[in-house]
Amino acid sequence: MTRSLSRSELKQLVDSLVLDWNDMASHSKAMLYCTAQHYLDGKVPWDMTFEVDRWPDYTAVLWTPDKKDFAVPAFVEDDVFLYWTSEDGLRQLLTLTSVDWTRQLLLPAFPLSGLSVLKDHLTKQGVPCPSETDIYPCDTAYFLHETCPSPETVGRTDAKVTIAPLKPDHSQLVNRTWRHGGTPESEEQIHYQISTFPSACVYDQDGNPVSWILFNYYGSQGLGYTLPEHRGKGYFQLASKYLISICLQKGFLPFLFIEDYNEPSRTIHRKLGYSWVEAGRCAYTFLNRNKSS
Structure with a gap:
């Protein structure tokens, strides 16, 4: 059986996670660390479930908003995240977790190395595998440097x-x-992100936003x-450097996901x-996308 972690056990799990900046495939570990830490800090204002294949020597972790909590907002209610160091642990967790695989779900930034294991599990459950149109491949981009121009320096450029x-x-x-x-749901999500986490915005001389970047929970x-009329002026790079600096000050590893179609983002x-x-x-992988939750 899998194990749902108590709050004290979740704190133990967070303390056990060592973010290795040399590991270029560690984004799911970083997502687990950030989500769990934000949850423990009260920055995730809804209940979440963190399940492991075994405890304390876990090899796979699944975390998701608790559907029994009526405070869970619509913009996260379908999110299911996975981190693993063992495919056997991943298989066990997928099989024994409390997740209902027949409902509409989103697996944000699911590592493609586990896609065959996921599809095998879904097939055994009698659940349709995601089609190509339900899978949005991305690269995980890491800022692996220890320093970046300070926000004050960037602001004077x-x-x-x-x-x-x-x-x-x-x-x-x-x-x-x-x-x-x-949509109203996406605006609620954006308001939550801006109100709770770091962000960066370049304002023109009249105080109007012209370029920005946010931080996910x-x-x-x-x-x-960047607004179209302000592109080509380097504003997005200024906003990015500002947010990188904030992340480094807080001890976060700056990382993001670039969809395959977005070549301008790769260049920048x-x-x-x-x-x-x-x-x-x-x-970003959608399951049962055309099915109502």
Whole structure:
């Protein structure tokens, strides 16, 4: 049987996680660390379940919002995350977990190295495997340097702009411009991210946001965007350096996911000093997508 961790056991798990900046396939470990730490710190205001294949010598961890908690917002209720160091542990966890695999689910940044194990499990459960249109492959990009220009230094690079966190009032703007946004649920998600976690925004001389990037509750950077009329001025790089600096100050490993189609993002992040390798390949993977929750 799998084991659901108590709060004290979850603290033990967090303390056992050593984030190796030389491990270019460690994004799921970083996501586990950040989610669990934010949960323990009260920055995740809904109940979550953390299950392990065994305890204390676990080899696989699954974590997901607790569906029994009516406070779980719609924008995370389908999220299921997995981290493993052993395929046998992953198989056991998939088989014995409390997750209902027949309902609509999203596996954010699921490592592609485990896709065959996942599909084998779903087939045995009589659940359709995700089609190619339900799998959005990404590279995990890491900022592996120990230093970055300080926010103060970055903020003085252009007298016409200022750099500071986004404000919750900007949620509507970010929601309108987000490729996957435009709904009340996505605006609620953005408002939560801006209100709770670090963010970076370049403001013009009139105080209007022109370029920004947010921070997800599971530790990755995301929702980066520059208004079309302000592109080509280096503003996104300024916002990124600001957020990198904040992450480094807080002891976070700066990382993000770049979808395969997004070549402009690859170019910008390569210039910023991000790196990625084949071992870090992952995918936002939807299960039972056309089925109601």
